[in-house]
Every structure is written in structure tokens, then in C-alpha cells.
Amino acid sequence: MTQTGGLPATASTGSGTGSLFDILELILDRGLVIDVFIRVSLVGIEILKIDIRIVIASVDTYLRFAEACNRLDLESGRKAPDKLSDIVGNIVEGGARGKTEGAISGALGAISDVFDRDDDEDK
Amino acid sequence: MSNTSPAPAPGPSPAPAPSLYIYAITGSDHPLRLEGLRAVGGVSGALRAVTGGPLACVVSPAPPELRPKRRDLAAHQEVQERLMADGAVLPMRFGMLAPDDAAVVAALDGRRTEYVGRLEELHATAEFNLKAARSQDDLLREVLTESDDARRLNERTRDGGGTYADRVALGELVARQLDVRRGLLADQVVGRLAEMARGKVVASPAGEDFLNASFLVERGRAEEFSRAARQLAQGYGEGYDFRLRGPLPPYSFVA
Numbered sequence: 001m002t003q004t005g006g007l008p009a010t011a012s013t014g015s016g017t018g019s020l021f022d023i024l025e026l027i028l029d030r031g032l033v034i035d036v037f038i039r040v041s042l043v044g045i046e047i048l049k050i051d052i053r054i055v056i057a058s059v060d061t062y063l064r065f066a067e068a069c070n071r072l073d074l075e076s077g078r079k080a081p082d083k084l085s086d087i088v089g090n091i092v093e094g095g096a097r098g099k100t101e102g103a104i105s106g107a108l109g110a111i112s113d114v115f116d117r118d119d120d121e122d123k
Numbered sequence: 124m125s126n127t128s129p130a131p132a133p134g135p136s137p138a139p140a141p142s143l144y145i146y147a148i149t150g151s152d153h154p155l156r157l158e159g160l161r162a163v164g165g166v167s168g169a170l171r172a173v174t175g176g177p178l179a180c181v182v183s184p185a186p187p188e189l190r191p192k193r194r195d196l197a198a199h200q201e202v203q204e205r206l207m208a209d210g211a212v213l214p215m216r217f218g219m220l221a222p223d224d225a226a227v228v229a230a231l232d233g234r235r236t237e238y239v240g241r242l243e244e245l246h247a248t249a250e251f252n253l254k255a256a257r258s259q260d261d262l263l264r265e266v267l268t269e270s271d272d273a274r275r276l277n278e279r280t281r282d283g284g285g286t287y288a289d290r291v292a293l294g295e296l297v298a299r300q301l302d303v304r305r306g307l308l309a310d311q312v313v314g315r316l317a318e319m320a321r322g323k324v325v326a327s328p329a330g331e332d333f334l335n336a337s338f339l340v341e342r343g344r345a346e347e348f349s350r351a352a353r354q355l356a357q358g359y360g361e362g363y364d365f366r367l368r369g370p371l372p373p374y375s376f377v378a
Contacts (some may be wrong), residue, residue, distance in 0.1 A: 001352070001353050001356035001357065001365045001366075001367065002365075002366050002367070003349060003352075003353070003366075003367040003368070003369075019368055020193065020196060020197060020200070022252065022254060022366055022368050023200070023252060023368050023371060023374075024196070025326070026250075026252060026337070026371065026374040026375060027196055027199060027200060027216070027217045027374065028191060028196075028216065028217050028218075029216070030216065030374040030375045030377075030378065031214045031215050031216035031217070031372075031374045031377060031378075032147075032148065032213050032214065032215050032216065032377040032378065033215070033216050033219065033378070034145075034215070034219065034230050034234075036221075036226065036229070036230050036233070037145060037219045037220060037221045037226075037230065038141050038219070038220040038221070038222075039216070039218060039219060039220075040189050040218040040219075040220055059291055059294075061294065061298065062290075062291050062293075062294025062295045062297075062298060063290055063291060063294055064294065065263075065293070065294035065297045065298055066276075066277075066280055066290040066291070066293040066294040066297070067290075068263060069263055069266075069267055069273070069277045069293060069294075069297055070277060070280055070281045070282075072260070072263055072264060072267065072277075074264065074267055074268065
């Protein structure tokens with residue numbers, strides 16, 4: 001469990017990278033919008049709105065899930081050897097996420113770009 | 124003043140370039156301690172309030188090029204946090220611009236009753252956002268342990284056995300089970316915390332997360348709330364990852 005909160009003593013930089021990333025959608029997608037004001041179209045916001053939930057809908061994905069199950073060692077429980085989690089991890093990475101992986105890495109990559117660009121000049 | 128105004132262009136005149144970046148609406152009786160805060164765009168000492176009746180709007184000169192850079196997102200958030208420390212605030216979404224002071228005052232006047240009412244409702248509250256993920260390995264293991272069908276299909280398809288249809292059936296079954304289980308987990312967690320909150324907004328989780336929920340919590344109960352969330356997280360234990368962020372400006376409760 002991690003928690004951050006910025007009030008009031010640590011308000012100055014309550015937003016570390018991890019924390020800022022977790023609340024990014026709140027800052028970009030929620031909050032008050034007053035229609036007579038101009039909502040600037042910002043690079044990076046539209047791609048953030050891409051639904052990056054794992055879409056479980058294709059036969060290909062089903063097959064990868066089946067493969068992941070086949071490779072699970074049920075006897076050893078969750079203390080399975082590292083090697084096993086590596087294998088499953090890879091499959092999940094390349095398989096279950098297959099259909100959306102491009103979108104995921106695309107969105108995250110683009111946001112990191114935007115994030116990183118001004119770091120040097122920042123502090 | 125007429126000597127500084129450009130002559131009206133013939134035909135449709137272009138809208139004036141927006142000159143103000145908008146952060147938040149507060150009551151005009153808010154202390155508005157803006158000194159020392161960075162503005163979006165990087166200028167310090169550039170924040171000020173535009174007041175209209177019982178309301179005030181915190182603004183700064185609009186940066187020439189507005190993009191969601193880390194520095195600017197953090198500046199936006201820090202302004203909200205400072206304002207929130209001293210009173211109720213209606214946080215704006217990142218990236219709102221207004222042409223000038225007059226437009227801001229007009230916007231405040233236009234919905235004065237609504238904004239004043241919302242500020243009262245949000246008085247002494249804060250948003251807490253909770254995201255949670257569960258290890259997919261553990262979920263798969265659980266499905267195979269608890270579903271006879273899944274286990275049977277898994278045994279049949281191991282080591283290259285079974286038919287193509289068996290493998291698809293196993294995958295489909297497992298996929299559906301993952302969805303169901305993630306949904307149940309989310310409902311469970313939200314149910315346990317919602318009673319301590321005045322409001323909740325449940326959004327679609329991203330990536331491996333099964334939960335992305337925001338709670339509107341009274342400041343007097345903030346400690347209690349985050350303690351409860353922590354205990355809940357501990358109860359779930361290994362294989363789960365809970366991230367609680369707060370107290371935050373009530374972004375999810377102003378629309």
C-alpha cells in the first residue's frame with residue numbers, strides 16, 4: 001500500500017512522479033470545465049483517453065490465456081520458482097495484452113516523452 | 124483607450140487570443156495565499172485572483188505554448204493543493220484558457236448560484252483516489268483451483284494435448300473468470316470504503332488494475348478513511364498492490 005497526499009505541510013511538491021502519474025487522469029480528464037472558456041487541445045491528452053484496459057475479446061488472446069494456464073505449476077502455489085513467473089509474465093505481456101499493447105505502450109511512451117522533455121530545464 | 128484598440132477587421136473578426144490560464148474557483152473570502160507558487164508556464168509570482176461577487180477565480184498569464192508537461196501539471200496541482208489547504212475549491216481541468224478578466228467575471232456571474240452552492244457542498248472535503256491491482260498469476264491460479272471445468276480443460280490441453288477448440292474454450296473461460304473476479308474485487312473494496320465517504324466515482328481501471336475509484340471524504344474523517352484503506356489493503360495481502368492518493372482537490376466531484 002502506498003499513499004501520498006500533499007496537505008498541508010508537504011503541499012509544495014506532493015506530486016512525485018509516481019503519484020502524479022496516478023492522478024494524471026484526474027487533472028486532465030476531470031475537474032471543472034466552463035464552456036465559455038477555451039479548452040486547449042493538448043498533445044498527449046487524446047492518447048491518454050484511449051481505453052487501455054486489457055481487452056479480452058479475441059481467439060488469439062484466449063489461446064494465450066490457455067497457454068499461460070498450461071504452464072502454471074499449480075502444486076507450488078504462488079511461491080512458484082522465479083523461472084515460472086518469468087515465463088508466465090512474458091506470455092501475459094505478449095499475449096493477454098496483445099490486442100492493446102500497441103496502444104498501451106504508445107500512450108505511455110508519449111506521455112513519458114511529454115513528461116521528460118522539460119525535466120532538465122525544470123530544476 | 125481607442126488609440127490602443129486595433130481597428131475592427133472587415134468581415135468576421137478573429138477571436139482575441141486567450142490571455143489567461145484558469146486554475147480554480149474559490150469563494151472571494153478565501154485567503155488566496157498565492158505567493159511562492161509557480162504558475163503553469165513556469166513564471167513565479169504570476170498568480171492572481173479575479174473576483175466577481177462572492178466568487179474568485181485564480182489565474183495567471185497564459186503560457187505561449189501549453190502542453191501537458193510534468194512541470195506544468197505539477198504546478199497546476201500545487202496551486203490546487205495550496206488553495207485547498209485554506210478552504211473549498213472547485214478545481215478546473217488542466218488546460219482551460221480565458222480571453223481576459225472580463226470573460227472570467229462574466230463566467231462567474233453566469234453560474235454564480237451553482238458555483239457558490241457547490242463550494243458549500245465541498246466545504247471541508249477532499250478526494251481520495253484508490254487504484255488497486257492483483258497479480259495475474261494469482262488470479263489464473265485461483266481460477267484453475269476453483270473451476271472444475273477450467274482445471275479439466277487445462278489438464279486436457281497440457282503438453283500439447285487436447286484440440287484447438289479445447290484451448291480456445293479454456294482461454295475464453297479463464298478470460299471471463301478474470302473479468303468477473305476483478306469486478307467482484309472492485310465491488311468489495313468500494314463497498315467497504317464507500318460508507319465512510321460522502322460520494323464516490325468509479326472509473327474504468329487501466330492496465331493490470333482492477334480498481335480505479337475516487338471517494339469524497341470529509342476532512343474530519345480523512346485519517347479514518349486512509350487508515351481503513353490501509354487495513355483493507357493489508358487484509359488482502361501479498362499479490363495485491365493498492366495505491367491511495369489523497370487528500371486531493373475534488374476533481375471528480377465538481378462536474
